[in-house]
Amino acid sequence: MWPPDLIQKAKDGGLDAIETYIFWDRHEPVQRQYNFSGNLDFVKFFKLIQEAGLYAIMRIGPYACAEWNYGGFPLWLHNIPGIELRTDNQVYKNEMQIFTTKIVNVAKEANLFASQGGPILLAQIENEYGDIMWNYKDAGKAYVKWCAQMALAQNIGVPWIMCQQPDAPQPIINTCNGYYCHNFKPNNLKSPKMFTENWIGWFQKWGERVPHRSAEDSAFSVARFFQNGGVLNNYYMYHGGTNFGRTAGAPYMTTSYNYDAPIDDSNGLNWEWKMEPKKDTMHGKGNIKAHQLLEQKELTLDASDYLWYMTSVDINDTSIWSNSTLRVNTMGHTLHGYVNRKYIGYQFSQWGNKFTYEKNVSLKNGTTL
Template identity: 55%
Template sequence: MEGTSLVMVGMLVMVMFVCKGNAEEVTYDGRSLIIGGQRKLLFSGSIHYPRSTPEMWPSLIAKAKEGGLDVIQTYVFWNVHEPQPGQYDFSGNYDLVMFIKEIQAQGLYACLRIGPYIESEWNYGGFPFWLHDIPGISYRTDNEPFKLYMQNFTTKIVTLMKSEKLYASQGGPIILSQIENEYQNIEAAFGNEGRSYVQWAAKMAVGLQTGVPWIMCKQTDAPDPVINTCNGMNCGETFTGPNSPTKPSMWTENWTSFYQVFGGPPYIRSAEDIAFHTSLFIAKNGCYVNYYMYHGGTNFGRTSSAYVITGYYDQAPLDEYGLQRQPKWGHLREMHLAIKACSKTLLAGQQSILSLGPLQQAYVFQEVSGDCAALLVNNDTRNSATVDFQNSSYQLPPRSISILPDCLNVTFSTAKVTTESSTRTSRSNIALSSSETWEMYNEISPNFLDNSFEADDLLEHMNATKDKSDYLWYTVRFQPDSSCSEPTIHVLSYAHAAHAFVNGIYAGGAHGNHDVKNFTLEIPVKLDSETNNISILSVMAGLPDSGAFLERRFAGLRDVLIRCNGEDDYSLTANYTWGYKVGLTGEDLQIYKEENLGDLVWSGHETSPPQPLTWFKASFDAPDGDDPVALNLSTMRKGEAWINGQSIGRYWVSLLTATGTPSQTLYHVPRSFLKPTENLVVVLEEIGGDPLGISVDTISISSGKSKIVDSHTREVQNIIRPERMRA
């Protein structure tokens, strides 16, 4: 690492930024980013372009601006942009340029987190699966094959942004870029090669000469001039600060909630708690706070990582549909206004910290001109406190921060909510409850002769499918001994679900969950005395997205045996040839698209319970009005749904939370997916749900009575804490 030259670059980062026609210089120092010669205290929010639609972007960005944000932050999603090496896609909701230009059009800045590893509960952490097949590759370490492709993609994105003049140095809105993502979580696993990789990544990024600062989140050894930043829920308490006095204190992920998995409850973080920790970070000289997520959106198609539900960060200030979640949105907006009213003093004033009691402090910022601002903190979680500050008495609610822009008058308290609460409701608009509405097609389990390729062992699921499908068929032929009675099949799987068929008849299934990495399927089966065809469908609900050595992960069947007489085992894992077929027939034919419906024969809906692996199709007219639309799949069990050929994501209604409720039953259908009439809905039901209970719902919000809610009566937070630090 050529440290001296890079330090000089960091200390002299000066670029031209044009906003609303004005050329402005951007620098940074140990206190803040500086734009046009003025220090800036910036509030930012994460909105991911692939998790919404271009039709939604203007409204989402406008609501973020109205909520007091200055910056929109987004990851860049490598796997959707480069699905095959050298083949790029920036169309539709992958149109990164259009998204950044919309941010600029609304007068906001942008933070571009290129990664290109992102985690983000996104399939394979954002890596395209073809990376797995690059000879000699090891991800995210000082490995030449990986560094080559990582640099190629990073350069591709930087070049694209430059060609559209979107960097601040060219008059665009992008004022920050990020390289890598929370690498310190795994750096130790790679030893010296991990440390050298960090140095290489920083040097590579700076060498691309974007003209704007680069950041690394959760990377205390981020080399100069790259700024190390904080991620988490309480960075005002946990962040040890930038690793150089020439770098500002920045928070790239202030989690407004937490991602939810199938079988897991929502994580509720109150508006008061977010406001408290945000204000505390500002009090401790923070200058940039980004809410992750400000709008989570929807994991369309197969984009979510393992077990992650289709609705992403629905508890954010803007919910999955883009509706304001109150009081969170409004409470944060009021805080932003209060802090911005004294931001000049907060950034230019001399900070002093005064004790006001055993658990109370005052963070005071005093300018030479006499201007003064203060934040009064009460860390007592149970009791209010009366404190004396500058000859005045103040009542501080429990666990609160009061903002005094003039060191005299309280204009905002993190614990007092004056915003009206809102309630979100769904209304069944169109019930698809008639059996005449639906037609169906049953998948047929393949036998050994239908396989696409063979192997003498159990292959790893992800490498076999190349992420082209969630499904991989394992087929084998087995002839039992004449003495075999009461046979059972035992399957150990490291996938997410498995279904067993014997001679074309469904025998049963089993599944794992987000917290257990394997499961066992044990079911009695009926075997013929002659050769039997055993077909096992291995199922993934998203690929892993985090951890060291991601390229070495194993998924799929690990062991298969037939047990006879309760004790005699026939291992099918070894000494048997296995046949393999990737995906389902309906997937191969893309029967969820209207132009392909005639490629197979559909039948009328049967009154008896449907078989596993059944495709259903129907049509409906778009609901009137402009309220958001959702498909209510509460009577289904597990699968995927499409509207007019576009996937609205995976569903897994039957994987219940500890309280016996589904994690998600409503699945967002963007209005842009719909035609006025004759909208095609196709549902792949994996287990045996009932389509007659499906409805097309509209979503709306209503406001409650305005009230003040003190911290001790604030929204109760879920007691389940996030079990790991996410990206």
């Protein structure tokens, strides 16, 4: 949802730039098959921004996070033999460079960078990697250096940024994300002090209270940031929307990505009901036999959030099994239970922890599924 009137509302609110992610899974859903049409036409989006008299920030990533399904990675990436994501792995780096170069070339061909007269002032490579880099040790440090070198080699004529990356190699600009960034200092005295995500709210989870941050607190955060030498503040989010279908990616997150934003997902829009086309994956298909748990993303190819495990037990004495308990230990988010093709109930872990499902069941002679 990015009609010109929303861009104009942002301008009327005092903004002079709009940023957007570039989602890898949407633009390359199948390896080497790209899609920049319709709502994926980011060239048109940036030109609408420029026509409104605004600038733009392009966040390539290509790992976006963004509470988006799989962080924006396409599932085919996960299934490439020998790949390790977001680390010093040559298989992954090859794919990341190919996609990044593709996006940059599309932008260059449309003259979108400010160095070409276009609206894009800044571009981002990687995303909040510094928060998890410790887990990758030396391979993570080498990966960050490679990301910087690969990005700079693109020669886009505008600065590159890395948010939440204290060791961002020069001349990459490290930036701050959070509720308050007045005490943040760039790792180079020559780098401008940038607040790339001022969290106006938070995303909504099922069963939790609606997140809220007062406008007064946000305004105080902005004022104090500029008072302490800040030069750029980006509201995250300024326009809250809806991640339809299965695109919402955080655990137990609702499809609304309203984020308590100044312009929410119902502001100035005409709503109508529309049936969402989907494949019914609840019935299960296939005939795979295994004596172990399976890697779900490799098996389902992201066609479904569900993976059915089926087994059978031969019952020959109902006096023993008439009052039985079905017990399943799981680290999944949700479990649905069936016995003899009859639904017996479900359970979910609201906080993302493992849980044990237990249900009394009545079994009968013969084979029980």
